[in-house]
Amino acid sequence: MFALPLIARARLWPERLGAGEPYGADTRIEDYLEAGILRKTGQTNRGNELLTKIAEYTRVHMHAENTQHLIGAFALRDLGRNSDALELLRNWTRREPENPGARWSLMVFQKRKSKARALEGSLRLSTLSRSNGDQDFVLMADVVRMGLGN
Numbered sequence: 272m273f274a275l276p277l278i279a280r281a282r283l284w285p286e287r288l289g290a291g292e293p294y295g296a297d298t299r300i301e302d303y304l305e306a307g308i309l310r311k312t313g314q315t316n317r318g319n320e321l322l323t324k325i326a327e328y329t330r331v332h333m334h335a336e337n338t339q340h341l342i343g344a345f346a347l348r349d350l351g352r353n354s355d356a357l358e359l360l361r362n363w364t365r366r367e368p369e370n371p372g373a374r375w376s377l378m379v380f381q382k383r384k385s386k387a388r389a390l391e392g393s394l395r396l397s398t399l400s401r402s403n404g405d406q407d408f409v410l411m412a413d414v415v416r417m418g419l420g421n
Contacts, residue, residue: 278305296420297332299325299342300414306346322346333363338372340410344380356380357418372408381417387415 281301302321310318329343340363349357360377366372371394378387389413391399398404399412414420 273307274308278308278360294358295326297339297344299328299339300419303342303346303419305350310349324348326350326352329359333359336370336372336405337369337407338376338405340373341376341379341411341415341420348380349354372405372411375408376411379420400401 278301282298283286289327301323306318306321306325307362308318309315309321312341323346325346329340329346333340340359344360347353347359357380360380364370364373364377371390374388378384378390393405394408399409401409
């Protein structure tokens with residue numbers, strides 16, 4: 272259980288970095304990692320509770336442009352709700368057809384890896400710039416490359 276303490280540390284909001292934990296913090300990545308560990312160690316109910324929490328957070332915050340919505344789709348898929356997950360991402364791309372994060376998320380979810388990589392390549396100097404790009408998108412691209420959601 273080496274990963275669980277690291278996930279707990281990732282949830283900390285040290286006061287020296289600001290005012291502490293923000294209201295309604297987005298913890299979908301940490302929750303998804305913990306849910307995966309719990310489910311693999313036989314704690315399915317607690318893991319499913321976290322997946323449900325992720326899916327609900329995503330539903331409530333779908334108006335915000337945030338590539339971490341892909342985590343919400345992964346959570347729905349893992350709960351056996353693949354069609355709901357796919358519909359969530361399709362609706363997002365319909366609502367925001369010019370949003371590269373929405374298009375990329377749908378490609379990743381559908382395992383269209385070469386198209387997703389091509390889109391990433393075209394965005395490397397702008398949207399995926401580590402210095403001035405969409406930091407949620409940068410984070411999710413890193414996380415997906417490391418195998419989260421597979």
